[in-house]
Amino acid sequence: MLGLGTHRIPAEQLAAAARRAASCPSGWIDTAPNYCGGRAHRLLAPALADHPQLRVATKAGFLTPAAARAAHAADVIETPEVRHSIDAGFVRWQTERSRTELGRYQVDAVFLHNPEDGHRGDHDTLANRLRAAFTVLEEEVREGHLAAYGVATWSGFTDGAFTVPLLDRLATEAADGPEHHLRYLQVPVNLVVDAHLDQALNGRGPIAQASQRGWEVHASAPLHGGELLTLATPEVAALIQAGAGIAAACLAAAASCPGVSRVLLATANPAHWNDALAVTGAPAIPPQTLRTVLDVLATPD
Template sequence: MTALLGLGTYRVPGEELAAAARRAAGSPYAWIDTAPNYGAGRAHRLLAPALADHLHLRVATKAGFLTPATARAAHAAGVVNTPLTRHSITDRFLRWQTERSRTELGRDRLDAVFVHNPEYDRGDHHELADRLRTAFAVLEEQACSGRLAAYGVATWSGFTEGAFTVPVLDRLATEAAGTREHHLSIIQLPVSLVMDTHFRQALHGRGPIAQAEGRGWEIHASAPLHGGELPSLATPEVAALLREGASVAAACIAAVASCPGISRVLLATGKAAHWSEALGVVGAPAISSDELRTVLDVLAAPL
């Protein structure tokens, strides 16, 4: 079985966002992934009407990055030290930002909150571990009070740079909660035929995807088309190896959805045709690991 499809909102134009969310509401296990800094800080407010009309839509947001306007508001509220702050995961800021996110999204309870790219300003390993433990403690408080269902880490390079590992995140969440029964149960990381490190590791039962799956966590794949660049980097011949008759973009999505351990593929699109095509390939039988290894080797071969 392949992964489920979710709507990513990072690159969806603001004028297309509400329609994209309503389209996602008709999908199985509908899920929207967003962040307060997306859409120049407007994404939450633009999504709110669709979320109000479709209460079954599950929504995940993030906390970490600040737009200039958010930084000024956070500074006025006394939760960051300067209005020039662009990234923060302090306890004061996380409490303020998650409450603001619930208000903007119109949800008393969020389905997930990700600590957003904690590797962005990490210092040394001990400093980052301390900041993450403190962040997890805040999110544990909110989970226990019913204001969020789960939390996790959304990262671009944290695993590949060695800023943290899944076992470390698990340990820090246990320390924050005071029990193994913590609410950290989801990670988000880039997986594609271009950013293939995690992909290759998963095909061999190693790396963060396999480690998270072994703990029963959800694993969400971001940037499956590498920011929209992948369809121009792959070829119809490669697409045919993956999914006969599918477009290059759809075949690349099918590959990520077939990666062992991936729970959900996040596709950022405001186009109805692109969404429908992705739904079709994600719902099809998974591509075998042998076929996936062959395609990754073909793409990695020198010209």
């Protein structure tokens, strides 16, 4: 259930990390056109060409300055100063551009990247734009350019921008029926931003709702951008799993969240990758143990 996240991997190490991920039987790479200063797709393309079985997901949402200039020249955004968009025309343009850069006729998934950005509090406009974007992505699936699509969000659920039932309904409307191709959800799952983990342990929230619909749920930021390595203590690690180090314990907590089907880890270190493979391949931490950990973390010192 381990996937390679590419957000924090240095450009010069990205290709080697991708080839390492390809050694996994169900290798998965999560990337975006704005990663590595806009170079991530091109840096990944050779590894993807050498490993056709390696699955890859990218995103549409954030633009680098160079991409914004190109998108403006293509008349899909209003000004070259735009840095985020989920407008239908832009999503179509970005999806085609991503396929070309990645060297893939078909991409395994495209995530709308933090669609809540720029629409804080304007739920009706956001819903309309999500529906229009889903319509474009359904067209890409029908044309064979895309296997499925999803939503990757940091705060969309916790801020109340949307819900899983709403996303499901909008995708149903976009597909003119229930057989839509919204199949993925990506949310942060860790011991710092623990709302989704907390809800999932009680069978509630977006992870549980997505899992009930048969969607894959990908856990992003399992180590909270590496901050958990200094924020967590050996005592917390021992509470999660006796004898485990801090990194392994925190990663195991994210991987054991009920409903999570894949954990995304950004690392270019071979030893760290191998350790993560072992952790995510081990039996899950019991839900009651994770509940105890969250209760301890919530208790004031």
